[in-house]
Amino acid sequence: DIQMTQSPSSVSASVGDRVTVTCRASQGISTWLAWYQQKPGKPPKLLINTASALQSGVPSRFSGSGSGTDFTLTISSLQPEDSATYYCQQGNSFPRFTFGGGTKVEIK
Amino acid sequence: QVQLQQSGPGLVKPSQTLSLTCVISGDSVSRNDIAWNWIRQSPSRGLEWLGVTYYRSGWTNVYALSLESRITINSETSKNQFSLHLDSVTPEDTAVYYCARGSFRALDVWGQGTTVTVSS
Secondary structure (H helix, E strand, C coil): CCCCEEEEEEEEEEECCCEEEEEEEECCEEEEEEHHHHHHCCEEEEEEEEEECCCCCCCCCCEEEECCCEEEEEECCCHHHEHHHHHEEECCCCCCCCECEEEEEEEE | EEEEEEEEECCCCCCCEEEEEEEEEECCCCCCCCEEEEEEECCCCEEEEEEEEEEEEEEEECHHHCCCCCCEEEEEEHHEEEEEEEEECCCHCCCCEEEEEEEECCEEEECCCCEEECCC
């Protein structure tokens, strides 16, 4: 199984700050990497697919990059509504998927 | 607009079978470029992919290796839905269960989630 490791596990930042979340795959996954945002009591919401493709309706302050084993989710200017837990997911071993452990983003 | 509506019991006794259904609206379970998934989430396991059913020239089901002996996913085209059955449950199977649509190797539409507790 491909393992996905996210860091940090949590981050606290102020409104307007730039926030970066990292995801590392245990083996190369090309760009088959997705990012999700999850708020309490809700299902995950797909933000970014194939490492950098923003889903329709997702604010442009969210961006993704990377290929192979190392990937990054960036929030360029943190907003109050971005408080959530973010997960990465590899799709290289389709149809079997694996998720990272999550990064909790909090607003100071 | 694609929507997934989950149904099923929130409490299951140990050793019994957990069964959940996901009804699809705005899409087709037999569409040949989409896959229909089950995922669960618990504090101890995080997000865990359970399995998938999809139609290409025929139906294919693929399951998480850790659950292969206990899990069945099937689809019902006449009702445009798919179902999860997990046998011989234990308290470790307590989780929030989600159905989700797979597209381009990601999960772009999710059901509302069903909290399932395994307890006598």
